[in-house]
Amino acid sequence: MKALRNFLDKIKPQFEKGEKFEIFGSTFEAFESFLFVSDKVTSKGSHIRDSIDMKRTMSVVVIALIPALLFGMWNVGYQHFLSLGEQADFWATFWFGFLKVFPIIVVCYVVGLGIEFVFAQVRGHEVNEGFLVTGMIIPLILPPEIPLWMVAVATAFAVIIGKEVFGGTGMNILNPALTARAFLFFAYPSDMSGDKVWIAEKADALTGATPLGDALVGNIDKIPSPLEMFIGNIPGSIGETSVIAILIGAFILLYTGAGSWRIMFSVVLGGLVMGWIFNLFAINEYMQIPAWEHLIMGGFAFGAVFMATDPVTASQTNKGKFIFGFLIGLLAVLIRVINPAYPEGMMLAILFMNVFAPLIDHYVIEANIKKRLKRAKKLINI
């Protein structure tokens, strides 16, 4: 560690203004603060002044994603061998999944960070750290059979159109990871949905539909048992299947304060309420499934924990967070059950509410101003 620090200190002057490698200044800064805690503190405004920068917060989220990632790798292998009817030991299973998933992660980071670095150089600002998390989330919400070039195209689209045009990290309206997924969903539907893509190199005899796919076409009896959906050894996107792994992540996020409990809680509440409403009507079989089962199906848990809580695109006010989360849960279940074109509603619900988050904040703040004005007037009248 010390040798590395010394090395960085030695080459640092070359990257300062007016020196030989000035144009790579932001690149150097990015690597330095990635390796070591920055020695800079916030200089302006009424902030707490310490050296916890965005990279540290982002690192926490990446750590929280690791259980879902590891489980996802194992599950990709497990589904593969299950569909072939072969027996494989734990490490062979995991290794197969690792070989499937790892290239997707590499492609995501190379493309995404590449674009981030280019923009940082051109605009002369520091490299944005937001992509550390985005690059980890994108692979987790894709099916294991996705072609790598599609991952590259979608990542480039998400970073450029979803983020950089608005001014980079912190300025984006839509969650970049979900932008990438939405892009793939609309651009290459046959590689993103249906029952062909969820199991890597599967045997042809098996359909391999996800629980949501089964539920939508009326095969309610084919849905795996709640215990299976909770553990997550079912077909699905790489990181979304295991509710246990996601709950571990949620615990890390909540314990460190990186994720908002208000949003997670209200998303779950919204999903339950909509599920109960459907239970009341119960016109078809899909509406009859217990409300709580929606929480462990598909990407609901993953979206609630990792994507609805994105601090940039969610509502900023505390009251706003409750409204924001509640509507996400409500809409996700509504789209799932009612719309035959979209088996999973979580992605569209979160993107939709991302757009509305500033509006929610606006009215929450306005309401607060009105309330305080009223109180002030009362005081003056007395």
Add this chain to the structure above:
Amino acid sequence: MNSEKNEREPLFSFKNRKLLLNPLNKDNPITVQVLGICSALAVTAKLEPAFVMALSVIAVLAISNVIISLLRNGIPPRIRIIVQLVVIASLVILVDQFLKAFVFDVSKQLSVFVGLIITNCIIMGRLEAFAMSNKPWPAFLDGMGNAFGYGWILIVVAFFRELLGSGTIWGYPVFDKLGLYDVGYKNNGFMILPPMALIIVGIIIWIQRSRNKDLIEEK
């Protein structure tokens, strides 16, 4: 009388050239004035309909600009919009009939959007803003300029949408001939959907503004 003022202005004086050329770039009706977006989204999935649409708008806008400019002193201000609409509508019907007679397939693809040229904001906008207060020749140039400005954006958007969405250029299967499908390439279905046209227009605006600093609004 001042003899210089009576001298005729050359046909392509500096001012007239600007009328023709400005709308192509820094006064572009789509990317700067943000008019005529609806048809730009609707007809740009393929090059051919986009090209025909551009030609139709060029014809309608140039001719209606001249006609209104000729009539400008005789139109009572209170009913000028109605007069303008009558002129545009007659021209659009002419164009529509012409397309049906000679390029029926394209006319079917364009469907209602030929008729909707009547409501294209660019045309009403130019008639109101320019033809009502200028002589026929400048009005003609202004009409041509704006219609071409509209047209080239349409064609650029349609080029990318057709190439990436269907893998063809003017119906010719480029990607198929190049053998891209054999190596696993797939057409981007998103390109066929109208939102992608909006994104491509957005990218054109982005490029245009980063090249021309005059267009960037003060904060």
